[in-house]
Amino acid sequence: MTDLSNASLAALPADIARPGYDRSAVTPGIVHLGVGAFHRAHQAIYVDDCLAAGETGWGIVGASLRSPDTRDALAPQDCLYSLAVRDGQGESLRVVGSILSLLVAPENPERLLEALCLPSVHIVTLTVTEKAYLRNAAGDLDLAHADVMWDLAHHDRSKTVYGFIVEAVARRQAAGIGPFTVLSCDNLPANGKTLRRLLLQFAEARDAKLAAQVEQSIAFPSSMVDRIVPATTDADRTRVAAALGVADAWPVRTEPFSQWVVEDRFPAGRPAWERFGVTMVDDVGPxxxxxxxxxxxxxxxxxxxxxxxxxxxxxxxxxxxxxxxxxxxxxxxxxxxxxxxxxxxxxxxxxxxxxxxxxxxxxxxxxxxxxxxxxxxxxxxxxxxxxxxxxxxxxxxxxxxxxxxxxxxxxxxxxxxxxxxxxxxxxxxxxxxxxxxxxxxxxxxxxxxxxxxxxxxxxxxxxxxxxxxxxxxxxxxxxxxxxxxxxxx
Structure with missing residues (x-):
């Protein structure tokens, strides 16, 4: 069976939704750390809607901080994938094109740093799960964690979100490139404030002047995300392939419900997410x-x-x-x-x-x-x-x-x-x-x-x-x- 790709989009059945925009004209505006099933069923969908509405400056560069699995599955498909929305009444399929490229940080950390330093990138988003925040029992950054210690000593070969973001801030400042906004999409209380505090602790441990730069120039809005995204099964792949007429190595299955509440603090700009169901607020806490x-x-x-x-x-x-x-x-x-x-x-x-x-x-x-x-x-x-x-x-x-x-x-x-x-x-x-x-x-x-x-x-x-x-x-x-x-x- 032919694989899903840019070349095979035109051959999909007429009832399958697909990118209604020229993907080659899209430029990267977002780097997402921790690309996985949830991101592909949630934030990437809202961005896909914005791209279809003509906001072509917000393509996503996705990066895994651990496994190459997502890259290995989707890169041969031009980073396209299908979203299967299921309920008791049936299933609807949509092919999503908002992810432009996929990186694997452990294989080539420099490539991720280069992406983070693109002048066109104005937002860095994260879905890395709670454990990747590397907190100790007191809730502070675990400065004794092996990966944190590595990043403090090896700025160009980072392993943690802190190492990558802080090094990118340093490089962008040195190159005269404006700052980006860092948006956590993880299930943490006050996730933006939490990330800011932990990132500042890392930056302070690396260089006090750099910590001051982070504190003064980087916005960390909090957000609340909600959508149930079960793990993809082989049965899902078989069913989706039959409907598409092409093979999709990693479709994503989800529910009709989706919610995203975001604090509206983006000094470097943002997509018009509110046009597609995102709730922009002053305080996401409640x-x-x-x-x-x-x-x-x-x-x-x-x-x-x-x-x-x-x-x-x-x-x-x-x-x-x-x-x-x-x-x-x-x-x-x-x-x-x-x-x-x-x-x-x-x-x-x-x-x-x-x-x-x-x-x-x-x-x-x-x-x-x-x-x-x-x-x-x-x-x-x-x-x-x-x-x-x-x-x-x-x-x-x-x-x-x-x-x-x-x-x-x-x-x-x-x-x-x-x-x-x-x-x-x-x-x-x-x-x-x-x-x-x-x-x-x-x-x-x-x-x-x-x-x-x-x-x-x-x-x-x-x-x-x-x-x-x-x-x-x-x-x-x-x-x-x-x-x-x-x-x-």
Whole structure:
């Protein structure tokens, strides 16, 4: 079968949407770090819309900081790929052309630095996931991390986002090229402020004058992103190829819903994203909190409760009445922690979430969501629980999510496959999760110490006690019994 490419676009079936612009006339205006399935289903789509509307100065140079897989799949296709939007009614396909080139930083870091220094590049975006921010237990940049230390010593052979961005700032300044804006699209609270703080810590460790340049010239707007993007399967590739009539090595599957809320601070310019559904705001914080606590928090709950209950997908787990009731209870605990004067509508939002979780077409695997729990739970669950405790509110459901994560980690290699999901702290937590000989309270105490959950918070002991009580029930009677205790209460 012929591969998807610029040359094969004209032969696609008439009902397949495709780039309605001359890709050869597009110039790069954005460098995206961490190109992967989510970026290709989210930010790249909004940019594709802008390109189709005639804003041809915003093509994307995508870069992977680790694996060459995306480049190897898409480069032979002229970086084209298809987006499959699925729900219970069927599937629609669209070929996306906004990514102009794909780089692999470990293979040639200089090429990425050259792209970051193009005068036409005005925005650097990131979806590198929480663990790539390389924070220590206190939430600061881990200056003792091997990759950070390498970047401080080898400016032209960077490995981290900090090394690449700071070196690019230095080079652009030396060449008289104006600064770019750095836009985080990761699921972190105040992601722009967080990235700015960490990047300044790196720049300060490298050169105080350079840190001052970063602080004075670079804007770091925060953003909130939301779209469910399950991992692509071979079945997806086969189905998409049959519909296109050409082979696509890496299509992306997603849901109809998509949301992007962005703080409107782009001194170097930006695409007219608002024309295509992006919400441009002064403060993204309230929207971000609602998403982290209601969507991401319930996603983690469904993942760990689902795995412990034998459910492979979100739709399967959410169709379990026990888990469905639990998620509603979790939302009831989280909603009071949201601001009531920011124009939010939590009830309407969870109504949309319910519809999304009920979508059987996505086949979003609980094991995929379960990855990196030690990095995700602080924002999604722990912060919410701490806020509820301060308010004098209940945390039964919130604490059970943390206990379920611990129980799922402990179950790997036993009731669950050993490699079903992973965590950046697996090596540090291996001894804690090695067996069930420790009392639940001891296990929870060690986990909180190693992960930094609620460090420095007066509410930490109360949260640990609640998590310990749930973990004890899970260990002795199972996840169903633990959920049942909430219904009884």
């Amino acid at each position: 929207f971000e909190d609602m998403k982290l606590r209601l969507l991401n928090g319930s996603h983690s709950a469904i993942a760990y409760l689902g795995l412990l209950s034998g459910h492979e997908t979100v739709a399967d787990a959410f169709s379990d009445p026990m888990i469905r009731r639990f998620v509603q209870g979790l939302w009831n605990e989280a909603i009071p922690t949201l601001p009531d004067n920011a124009g939010l509508d939590p009830k309407a939002y969870i109504g949309k979430l319910t519809d999304r979780y009920d979508n059987p077409a996505l086949q979003h695997r609980t094991a995929q969501i379960a990855n990196d729990g030690s990095q995700k739970l602080p924002q999604r669950i722990v912060a919410t629980a701490v806020e509820q405790l301060r308010r004098g509110g209940a945390i039964d459901h919130l604490a059970l999510v943390v206990a379920a994560w611990i129980a799922a980690c402990e179950a790997r290699g036993g009731a669950l496959d050993a490699d079903l999901f992973t965590d950046p702290l697996d090596a540090q937590l291996a001894g804690v999760f090695a067996g069930l000989s420790s009392a639940a309270a001891d296990t929870v105490s060690q986990v909180f110490d190693r992960t930094g959950f609620a460090t420095g918070q007066a509410e930490r002991p109360d949260l640990q006690r609640a998590v310990s009580a749930h973990l004890d029930v899970i260990r002795n009677a199972g996840i169903g019994a633990a959920i049942a205790t909430l219904a009884e209460g």
